[in-house]
Amino acid sequence: MSVGDQSVSDLLSSVLPKGYTADEFQRPLVTLTFAQSLDGKIAGKGGKQLILSGKESMLMTHWMRSMHDAILVGIGTVLNDDPQLNTRHIPEDDQPYHLPRPVILDTNLRLKRYCKLLKNYRERIGRRPWVICGANSTPDYAERKSALEDSGARVIAVPSEDGGSCLIMIPDLLKVLYNLGIRTLMVEGGATIIGSFLAESARTKPNAIINTLIVTIAPVLIGDDGVGYGEKLSTAQIPTLKHIRTEVMGRDVVVFSALE
Numbered sequence: 207m208s209v210g211d212q213s214v215s216d217l218l219s220s221v222l223p224k225g226y227t228a229d230e231f232q233r234p235l236v237t238l239t240f241a242q243s244l245d246g247k248i249a250g251k252g253g254k255q256l257i258l259s260g261k262e263s264m265l266m267t268h269w270m271r272s273m274h275d276a277i278l279v280g281i282g283t284v285l286n287d288d289p290q291l292n293t294r295h296i297p298e299d300d301q302p303y304h305l306p307r308p309v310i311l312d313t314n315l316r317l318k319r320y321c322k323l324l325k326n327y328r329e330r331i332g333r334r335p336w337v338i339c340g341a342n343s344t345p346d347y348a349e350r351k352s353a354l355e356d357s358g359a360r361v362i363a364v365p366s367e368d369g370g371s372c373l374i375m376i377p378d379l380l381k382v383l384y385n386l387g388i389r390t391l392m393v394e395g396g397a398t399i400i401g402s403f404l405a406e407s408a409r410t411k412p413n414a415i416i417n418t419l420i421v422t423i424a425p426v427l428i429g430d431d432g433v434g435y436g437e438k439l440s441t442a443q444i445p446t447l448k449h450i451r452t453e454v455m456g457r458d459v460v461v462f463s464a465l466e
């Protein structure tokens with residue numbers, strides 16, 4: 207697939223930061239990406255999963271996955287959508303391609319043993335998922351951890367500063383992933399994760415922790431009962447964007463920005 211006279215992988219290479227520069231920051235380079243409707247929704251009523259991307263922008267997303275060391279989603283997305291986070295839309299002719307590591311932010315180890323990510327790993331068609339949890343403060347933590355490990359997950363604890371079981375701190379998470387060899391991280395959502403990464407980027411301005419924001423806008427309207435993102439963020443929690451380029455892909459528009 208090409209956009210103008212450029213292939214999609216060339217286009218992505220031109221907008222994504224180079225992995226080797228991660229050492230400068232001592233953290234993975236982060237691409238935040240998701241698809242939204244014209245009225246800014248990423249899911250339907252009650253979180254119903256929507257296929258917002260058309261086939262061209264979906265293919266671009268799969269190319270983008272192949273260009274990152276890991277893909278991160280929140281446990282809300284895994285429980286709701288049961289995603290595979292692989293690169294299956296890339297045509298076989300373009301193989302071999304890199305299969306990214308799935309990473310799930312799952313504070314209290316709510317991941318189900320029979321989710322597709324673990325099933326694909328057991329069937330040797332997916333990489334071993336890393337499940338990032340908080341402090342081991344829940345009574346059944348040890349039991350959940352060993353059940354998930356028996357099912358194939360690697361469980362990694364990133365305790366919060368107060369030792370409680372509140373959300374995982376993004377800077378601590380990035381430090382742990384960097385130490386485990388992840389240099390490029392694609393963050394795919396959902397709503398709460400997008401809000402956390404945007405807020406953390408505003409807080410760390412002018413060295414925002416998101417390097418590139420890539421948003422696919424689909425020509426559909428969802429309505430007020432759909433799920434938006436960043437709705438609880440104040441103006442001070444919104445990072446500053448620097449436009450890189452905008453491309454039409456099939457019926458969608460894809461906006462590429464860098465963050466300051």
Ligand SMILES: NC(=O)c1ccc[n+]([C@@H]2O[C@H](COP(=O)([O-])OP(=O)(O)OC[C@H]3O[C@@H](n4cnc5c(N)ncnc54)[C@H](OP(=O)(O)O)[C@@H]3O)[C@@H](O)[C@H]2O)c1
Nearest residue numbers: 240241248249253280282283313374395396397398399402
């Ligand atoms: N359109 C798109 O591109 C797209 C992509 C992905 C998902 N989605 C949609 O997004 C929806 C799911 O969003 P969601 O908000 O329910 O779930 P989410 O953002 O996928 O996951 C949020 C959960 O992750 C855990 N977490 C741990 N540390 C966190 C941190 N620092 N920041 C944020 N979360 C952290 C928390 O789990 P605990 O509560 O257990 O602590 C939190 O509740 C679904 O409807 C899905 O279809 C859309």
